[in-house]
Amino acid sequence: MNRTLIRDALTNLRPPAEATVAGWVRTVRHSKGGFSFITLNDGSCLATLQVVADGKLPNYAEEIAHLTTGSSVVARGALVASQGKGQAVELQASEVRVLGRADADSYPIQPKHHTLEFLRTQAHLRPRTNTFGAVARVRNAVCAAIHEFFQRRGFLYIHTPIITASDCEGAGQLFRVTTLDVSAPPRGPDGAVDFAQDFFARSTYLTVSGQLEAETCACALGNVYTFGPTFRAENSNTPRHLAEFWMVEPEMAFCDLAGDADTAEAFLKHVFRAVLDRCAEDMKFFNDRIDNTVLDTLAHIADSEFQRVTYSEAVTLLEKAGRQWEFPMHWGRDLQTEHERFLTEETFRKPTIITDYPASIKPFYMRVNEPDAQGRRTVAAMDVLVPKIGEIIGGSQREERLDVLEARMAETHMKAEDYRWYADLRRYGTVPHAGFGLGLERCVQFVTGMANIRDVIPYPRTPRSAEY
Ligand code: ATP
Ligand code: MN
Numbered sequence: 001m002n003r004t005l006i007r008d009a010l011t012n013l014r015p016p017a018e019a020t021v022a023g024w025v026r027t028v029r030h031s032k033g034g035f036s037f038i039t040l041n042d043g044s045c046l047a048t049l050q051v052v053a054d055g056k057l058p059n060y061a062e063e064i065a066h067l068t069t070g071s072s073v074v075a076r077g078a079l080v081a082s083q084g085k086g087q088a089v090e091l092q093a094s095e096v097r098v099l100g101r102a103d104a105d106s107y108p109i110q111p112k113h114h115t116l117e118f119l120r121t122q123a124h125l126r127p128r129t130n131t132f133g134a135v136a137r138v139r140n141a142v143c144a145a146i147h148e149f150f151q152r153r154g155f156l157y158i159h160t161p162i163i164t165a166s167d168c169e170g171a172g173q174l175f176r177v178t179t180l181d182v183s184a185p186p187r188g189p190d191g192a193v194d195f196a197q198d199f200f201a202r203s204t205y206l207t208v209s210g211q212l213e214a215e216t217c218a219c220a221l222g223n224v225y226t227f228g229p230t231f232r233a234e235n236s237n238t239p240r241h242l243a244e245f246w247m248v249e250p251e252m253a254f255c256d257l258a259g260d261a262d263t264a265e266a267f268l269k270h271v272f273r274a275v276l277d278r279c280a281e282d283m284k285f286f287n288d289r290i291d292n293t294v295l296d297t298l299a300h301i302a303d304s305e306f307q308r309v310t311y312s313e314a315v316t317l318l319e320k321a322g323r324q325w326e327f328p329m330h331w332g333r334d335l336q337t338e339h340e341r342f343l344t345e346e347t348f349r350k351p352t353i354i355t356d357y358p359a360s361i362k363p364f365y366m367r368v369n370e371p372d373a374q375g376r377r378t379v380a381a382m383d384v385l386v387p388k389i390g391e392i393i394g395g396s397q398r399e400e401r402l403d404v405l406e407a408r409m410a411e412t413h414m415k416a417e418d419y420r421w422y423a424d425l426r427r428y429g430t431v432p433h434a435g436f437g438l439g440l441e442r443c444v445q446f447v448t449g450m451a452n453i454r455d456v457i458p459y460p461r462t463p464r465s466a467e468y
Contacts, residue, residue, distance in 0.1 A: 036064050
């Protein structure tokens, strides 16, 4: 079918005089004078196109006069200046074909306000709503801008494995991948499940991060990025955590922590600017309906410099803040969301990059710094915090010294032989290198103002929830 997207029918300066459009009925009004006004949406934009169907059309009495919300139709006719309010163009149909009816009584997405909680129970139909259509288009624009940023800078897009034998974050929040019969797994002499008999002849998991493999590519190809699904079996029912989420992870050879932070800042600004430029209609919708600060916030961030502060400085600020924290802050503890939000929303009022965290709360691969004046040991880590979300990016300079890396692995009781390939990078032509990870959904949440991460991915996976 040679159809015109409704986006093009509405916005082209000179749309084709005669066009075929296809979509789903949002609302329909059957007038007594023998006309029907059908508003159609095809997902190409937020707006709908009004189709005017004349009672003289051959299938009018039988089909068109009974059309209801949710039905799918193809309409052909002339695109003309509209007499009605609220739209510039309408389609005067010479033909309206009904492809699929929707039963008006049972169709869940009626033209009225539905709560986001209700729509989560209709995950298969919610893309037909304004909110989820707008989320899908902005998410698409964010992904395109991510690729654009790295491609323009000569980064290679690489694909790291989804099934892996290593636990990159060392946090043990892994989903096991197995083909063993869970009701009767083979057991070794000690009674433990014998994973040597499993599909890969070892324990395997869904990846929590593509970083370690990305490092191997960066240490040959220079600048690379991986962008794919990651899985964390963390039992945290928060509005910012999913069990399955998408992460973009650049990795740069010959780069230190400062270069890493500069890249992260330029990267976020590029993505935010692209969304403002390319998703004006959808972003106005989010600003009007979801969060009336998103447009100002994004424009402000795209033009302002991010704050940089060390972890130790941040702790001092938090201790002096005179607040009753739910989690009181001392040097050595990890920052909680309440602390992150305080720093970025109240102290600095802009995105904030915190660097040089205590080694004891960060993974083995982060580069160990010289001890500070008080003799405390930190690593070259950085987190980028933004208002309302807290951490949106986590990154670090990687440990490139073999002896230091091996000592850190021993400290954290990791099996050196499992990471021989990772240590090899330090054995053969080691180089300083750095990278970070941006959670795609956190980014889409921030851009759109959507409060719950479950509403920025089509099919959210969270504890006890994988319906559909
Ligand atoms: P948090 O402290 O918020 O759980 P993290 O320290 O576990 O984050 P990293 O391991 O540094 O996060 O992962 C890099 C990025 O991936 C984070 O900055 C965030 O944007 C995103 N991310 C991490 N965990 C999740 C999750 N469960 N759901 C969605 N995004 C996540
Ligand atoms: Mn986490």
